Amino acid sequence: MKSYDQLQRYLFENVQVRGEIVQLQQSYESMLVNHDYPDSIKQILGELLTATSLLTATLKFEGDITVQLQGDGPVKYVAINGNNKLELRGVARFDAEPASANLSDIVGKGYLVITITPTKGERYQGIVALEHETIAQCLETYFIQSEQLATSISLYTDTRTAKTGGIFLQTMPSIKEEAKAEFDHLVQLTSTMKTDEFFSLEAQDVLYRLYHQEEVKLFESTKVIFKCGCSKDKTLNAIASIAPEEIKSILAEQGKIEVKCEYCLENYSFASADLLSLTQITPEQ
CATH class of the missing domain: 3.90.1280.10 (HSP33 redox switch-like)
Structure with a gap:
């Protein structure tokens, strides 16, 4: 049986780049159940769910996280709430069905807002204008602006089978200038992965298919679950x-x-x- 709803971290041994891969099904289905969302909204919810799980696993904090899309389009608000344990939930509020699955057609002009509320310490909020066509591109801009780290995010969602997932690559803080070409090479390799293929393979097989010429060190996987938390x-x-x-x-x-x-x-x-x-x-x- 295929192992969905697991997030896997990994490092490239000879390149100063770290990565994450996640494939979600049950957590995604649980988020959609009984909600009569059109496919375009299911698509963006899947992408934001995946992006939040990747983001949560990257940032070092204990507490709660909220990633929101806010805009003036037919979908006014999309949010994924969760915590550092990768317990996530999500919702979308919309006035009409978007004309397409493009971010600009769904949300219009607006912002991506990342709010982290740690168990101890001060609340943090990062805001990125929705100036790109995809959530992945907006988050890549966030990392460049907030941490000055080259980042690549690839998101895959299949609304027909209620599957979503993604691959995250990021340079290490100590990366040298000449190593950036190696990062770009890994990004190009990752771009060859198609949605159908991504969901037909186990996570480790995806990594082997993409990076079999590299030395990849895998870490223990983390369970991703849907958890509402209401009572x-x-x-x-x-x-x-x-x-x-x-x-x-x-x-x-x-x-x-x-x-x-x-x-x-x-x-x-x-x-x-x-x-x-x-x-x-x-x-x-």
Whole structure:
């Protein structure tokens, strides 16, 4: 059985370049289930899910990460939320079906926003204008601007079979000028991989197919999973931020308050008795 939903890190022994490869299926399917997304939005969600997993494995932090696309196109907002354990979830909000799967047709003019909230330390946010046609190109620009490291990101998504994945290459911080030609050579090799072939091979076979003339050191793989993280308690705490008078008005009109998680579509229902302690509503009121 093919081993999807695993992220594999690797190094080139004789070249100052590091890499990652990830192939996702169950985590991607779980993100899409019950959402009636058109194929163009499934495509961009798959690419952003893959890109976030690669990005999360590259950045050294413990905590939460959010990668968002925001724009003025038919799709106003696409986001992948996760953490350093590669537990991810995603959602898209759209007004109409995009004309094509091109980033400009989907999101229009806007930004890619990367927010890292570490368990300890200060929150970090990086913003890149959506000036390229692909998420991969926008992220490559992010790394050049933020870390001054040459980076190549290849993303593959097959919406028919609900599979997505990618390959990440990046120069090491200590790379010498003459080694950049070797990085460019690896990028050219990677560009020969097609989507169908990428999903027909195991990750290690993909690496062998691309880099069999190189010495590649593989590290232990990391599981990537879909995990929403919503719960009745968290939803109840969110409702508690609403003014008591507004809650009373909703209860008087509807008899309950219902909240649906936009990520997993789980529906949470709260009657008046569930809200007493949080809203300061007494039975007499």
